[in-house]
Amino acid sequence: MTEMQSSDPTFPNGKGEAETPAPPGQILTGKQEHYLKRELIARQVRDEISELNSPTALQRFGAPFRSEFGEVAPVDSELPILRYIFVHHVRNFPFLDKAREKEFWQDKLQVFLESFANKHVSSSEDRLEETKRRKLARKCEKLVELMMVSGVPTASGYEERIQFSEMEVVERGAQDSGLLVNIPEGNAINGWDVNVAAVRTTSVKRTVRYHSHAEFIIRVSRNGKDEHHVGRRYGEFVKLQKRLSTEMPGKHLPPLPRKNKTSSTSWWGSTADDDASSLSSLSTQDTSAIDDRLSVPSSSKSLRRSTSKSSMRSTRSPRASTSDVSRETVLYREEQRLSLRAFLRTVLQNKRIAESKAMEEFLTARPVKLNEEELVDVQRRKDMDAVRIEEQKRFYEIARQRAAELDVYMERFRRDIVESNGLTKLFAEIREKPSIPDLSPQYQKFAEWLRIEVAATLYHLFLAEDNSPELFAQAKRIHGLVPYTLMKNVIRIANPAAVMSGVLDLFMAQPFGSRSLLQRIFSLTLNEGIKDFQRSIDTLAAKVEDTILTQKLKSFAEAEEEVKNEIRAEAVADDVDIIVAILRSELISPELTPEQIGKVFNGYVAWNHAVENVDIEMQQGAQWFAHMKQLLKLYTRQRDKAMMLSIVEEPVTLQLFRDLFTIFYEPLVRVYKSANVYSSITDFAQFADDAIGVIESAQRQDTSADPNQTVQAFIDLCARHEANFYKFIHEVHQHDNGLFQKLMAWIEEILDFLRNGPAGGKMDINALFQGAAGAGQINKDLALTEINQLIKWQEDRKRWHLNKTRQKMAAEGTSGDAIPGVTTFKGSDFGLDEADLEDLTISDEASDASDEDSMDEDKDDPIAVERRRRIKKQDQLRRTAGEPAKPEVTEILKLADPFNIMLRHVLAD
Template sequence: MNSLGDAHRRHYLKKVLLTHLIEQELAALNDPAALARLGPPFKARIDSQLTNGTVKSDAMQETELPILRFVFTKYVATFPFLQKANPEAFWQDKVQVFMEAFAEKRISSSDDRAESSKREKLGARIHSMLVLLFNAGLKAGDEQPVPLPQSTHTPQPAARTEPIEMREMVNGLAVNVAGVRTVTKKRRVHRRETHSEFLIVTYRAEVKAPITVARRYGAFKRLQAQLREEFPGKPLPRLPTKNKAPSTVTSYMPSSFNPFAAPRPSLDEDSGESAEEADEERPPSSSPSSSTASMTTKKTVLREKQRLTLRAYLRALLKDPQLAKSTALKHFLADEPLKSLTSEEQLDMATRQELDSQRQGDQARFLEAAKERAEELSTYMDTFKEQLVKDNGLSKIFSAFRECSTVEELPVEYRKVIEWGRIELSSTLYQLFVSNDNASEFFTQAKRLHALFPYAVLKNIIRFSNPMMMMRAGLDLFLATPFGRASLLQRMFSQTLTEDLKEIEQSIAEIRVRIGNDALCDKIYNFVHADEATQERVRILAEEDEVDLVVALMRTDETEVAPKLDGPALTRVFLANVAWTTALESEGAGAAYNADNARLYGHFLQLLKLTTRARDKHQLMALLFDGATSGLMKDIVTIFYEPLARVYKAASVHNSIMDFSRFADDTIATVAAAQAQEATLDGSAQLVQTFLDLTARHQNSFFRFVHEAHSHDDGLFADLMAWIEEILQFLREGAVEQLDLDALFEQACNAGILDKDKALVELDAVVGWNAEMKVWRMERFQRKMAAQAAVNGATVDNGYPLGSLSGADFGLDQDDLEEVMYEEASDEEGGDVVGETLEEEMDDLDPLEAELKRRKRKRALALMHAAEPQPPATEELLKLSASFRGQVRRILAAS
């Protein structure tokens, strides 16, 4: 009997075939007729002539895409907001028409531009989510993932011998604005000018000794101007506004200090830089406090808020590799170093380190409070978890919100979860407005916005106006097309696209000048704008001749890719290609090549990429002004806003506007008091409690909003919970019928479709690879955690009360969930190695230099994953795809 006979084999065979099936279905969405193949409510495309000259039939429209068809009919069309949408008017006349128009625009793919597009990343994310959903929902009988070997252990962080400053390196540098000193200069007879200078300590990766420099605020302004000149058009971190506000603290003289203290946010206030204000800055003064053994003194800490915002600014600069290596920043951090520090300067730096340590300690206290409260409430959390994961759990939880008008009326386990949530919110508010380096500026902006916001006016508008009339008026304002002209919303979007297009076209014009041959440039332009069939023939020619696409393009005689080049022009292209290849192979040095020729070929590649981008922008603008686009936007806004407007009107949401206003008033007063309290180094405990009391005072106001919305929802939220629970039920219980992979495998072997021995070898290799990947992911995660612990020291567990929840509680395959999380983490660590943001930055560089940097980054990413187990071939197993699709189609149709 040709059965699989192994739970691991069965599990991973299902995953291999399911992954391949979903890849095929997502790829089919590139076809303009893809939605027609999903079946009703979309229109069939029988004998419909498409733009690429092929005729599409609807004979398989309900069976070709079983996965996507199931997702649409079960989870998209049944979404509560979309249930009342007219199938013909919305899905056929709006969504289908828009999607077909988008597909026919042929927006370039990642392959076209040799870079990772946003659509590709989004597609990868959707693919992972669908595999996660259907690998859980489509059961295959006795199946089981490979277990994690018991020998896997958590490595302990090695003892760190370097200073803590060296552990904070970003792009080879670590920086801290460690202190502020007052400098007095004699200007005229009997006149002196006093100003503050910030003491900046910089560590470099290759040098252990730090560099300390003193810089006035004006030097930061000059640095910003120099960076803007050095990198024109590049977005730069905003320079904090000038703030001369001092702080008075109660402190003591420590025996030693570290100029690299933990970061802390600060507040920034606008003030001018005038000579008259200079007398506001006085040297630190101290006066003895009551006699204690700890030598307590009061100190005026100058420009503390400014110090913190400038530190955040410098660290933001270091996060950008280009800015970190810029000439302007190097001179700013290293020129005119201080040879020694005075005792007053050392005392000032010690005091500021103490303040930084206190802020870090306050944040740790919030985390510790959350942990203690979670441990205290673990029994209640277990009860809440049980209710959450069982059938109709969400509906029961939200029904309690509907029935109870205050927090005190809720079941005890719900109150405890809300209590833990208050601690988290308190910690977030403290971090936003007090403990982060940029908190002072953020707090100033928040106060300004709060003072200007017309809460009372908005309350009365919501209270007395008709929300549906307001919605229609808003739609008319933004989406109306007077006299057939573009709507306001279309003009807003088109303005952004036009600005981007102008920049691209300006770059194209500059490159054309550098190339200096209109025939070569026109050939690239005509290729980009040629039809898909012509482009495909040129790509096939490049593959057959094993040459670069640009070389094949220049040699082709395709009439659509005119003009035909003469001998000298072709020779110039060939020489440029040889020089480019030689330069890249030698990494720009060590081999003889013509640099001008190499750059010329780089300009060809740049022109091809930029012309493709320009075409994409033109196509998007054409799509934006298409009638189907504006109609779809109007329908979507109406569909989603109308039920919410009814709920908010019935629930008297206008009262919640003033509740939020009072919460904002209280928050601002609390933060202002916290800023005064943080000046005393013994007030940390009260500071934590102050923010906890703030959220406690307003919890019932926020809960009243939730209660009123659910009490007057007209069944909207109940439908939404039922929709979510239907997904959870599919995950936990699966489809109505299970896959029979043993029969599938046996029938394929008997029919001669499958080579049994070869298939089993591939399948065992897949099982082994998944076991290796499980260990690899675990060890990599442990190394990352160990490294963070070594850098940051002992970390406090936040005590997340639902931390014991896992994907398995909701029916998900935990291995699949970990795999998705690993892929996302890898994307973040690898960065946009070939992403659009990086590519756009490199367009400003010399093309040869840009390509060398791009390849260096690719090698670094490849090195990062060099030891990662590589997936085995599955060519034989994929011969089961057709019959597997049939089983899936039949099971999902019955579900």
């Protein structure tokens, strides 16, 4: 043992220390033990989730599902991990615990899932895109892996993860979070450093009269080049959005802010001359409104009006000067400036948009040179940005300090929640105590802390950001449109359970055994989709001009899954496109003539050449092959629609839908009716009215106002309405018929598994390894080498992710926390190791790197689509450049069978 340990390589644990040696009597160290367990669990989870695609998976699952092979004991289940999660955390969910084994689980859900699996709906590879099912399966795989790795402990008790002391990102204080995105300059996004720096007026002659318009001056710097300025009217922002939609159809674009002519008022400690200069940006605003706000004498008013009229003949606003102007300065169209800046910086976050021709022309075409008064306006607004950022910092600092004063109480509250049945105790207190003052002291302090957090969030949403004015205007409009009184009376009088029961009967009734109304609606929609696909197919088939080739593609889309898998394997083995593999395959009739095979290969060569090189000469052959690829996708989607139609028309689908609706809806309706929820609608309306008043008051305050007053105003807002909010929660819990108590018990059961593991015991990884090595099932030295390689890979991967995260944060000027306050809970409080959570984050970022907004690629040029797909793949490779490659392991995989046997016994309680 001693010789073996001394010969083993040691790896740094992230702190410059040697790895902890194996405990006496054991072969594996705590770190080796953990990462061997993790690798075997990860592979088992992946296999089990993949196995769910099999139509017979549930028959090998075990109770409550039926099996043709007889009763499947827990220790014999081929899906032990999923079976454990289902039995302990799905089947006993408070809504589903009343579902009957035969009537619901076997006769409806199992029949439906097996029917769906038998339809073999297309995969991501078939459709050349990420399907939602693939993304969901990937997320579920990582979450189940995290749950099992954290929840199933090892018997030795020495299990150890990789820890990095430098993993803690340098703290800058919560008040710095999210503020740097509002700085006037130095915030490059995908190569563009832009700021809507000022607002001027332009005059355009229409027939006889001149019409003035606001023009937004955009300061632009790109890739370190000299900056320049461009002038853009609001209508040009509208044209930009339309052009981006045309260039990138299907790309999700943020909404353009509504036109907003509101100006902002500020106080400046400057001279009268400076104040006069600051009015240059206001010269075409409604002069009477400006004069009222600035209190200009009547003589000055008449002078200003005549000057304003004469300015209509110039393209730039003239200098307005008066010695009687106060220190109050009105910044013309300031809120619109901020919202347009937020819009620009949001769309530039997308790399494709930032590199688009429309964006480049918008930010570079027709540069302008600023005159003296416009430069003064730029500086005024830059100073206003600085004051705004400083005010936000002071607000967050004050809010953070107030929240920090509650740290002692919050730590006690955290311990209460983390301890056994903490959540159950919390909600029991809420159910028993009718008001906040009646709560226990630690819960009262939690309510106080929550009050500060909600106040800070409201401030952040509606005041602190560039797009806050737009968001506030939208919220205000929606609030004004909602008929709260009518809603309250309708809900108060109507019986939702009876209404929904009648609606269900209307849509699901099957008179004389015919199809229900709901089935007819689904069928009509799906049939329409099938017809749309057929029209597109007919158009493309006419361009291909070969019925034998198109028929062969259709035959592949409708072939058995085994045939499809064999052809896919041939395409991968020969490194050819799936179209080539299909058309040359003898598994699908009819066979092609040598001339047709030659045409297919020539088209494939032209396709690859045209994608890699924009070559007009080979465009025709490439387009022909592109039509073939589109045809395969359309045939596949058409078949999917047909399969979904057949599922909808099956009687069990309708019955399952009714049962699920009844299971989840009826208990909530009982709670909602007995708790008099309708009275809370009025409470919410009053809160919205009050919040609008507080936000508008804060907007009117000048920049010299005490941030303490702003903080207190938002905290007082929450304090005025927290009693009504608590009353709503109390009423719901008081009349829940034990529903929420069951829900808390369900959550506590999950937390108990994460903290203490399954009741079946722990996994003795050392005994497993030692037994396999002693029996000659594995080569001990080779297996240890592979485990150490996995550990080294995890260390390198964490270090790579850390450096990448720091670089990204440095580039974006952001820190970790979004809102002020204190971090109350950690993953370890709930049995989740922080290192395991970090690994999940790395895996999620790696899998999400390739996700982009969906595009309507069927309407795009196929060659351009393929070119974009390959560029996207290259972008993903660049994003993951330097990421350590996972080592190939073979020896430790020989432990999979004995490991799974041990895992079944641990989980079979």
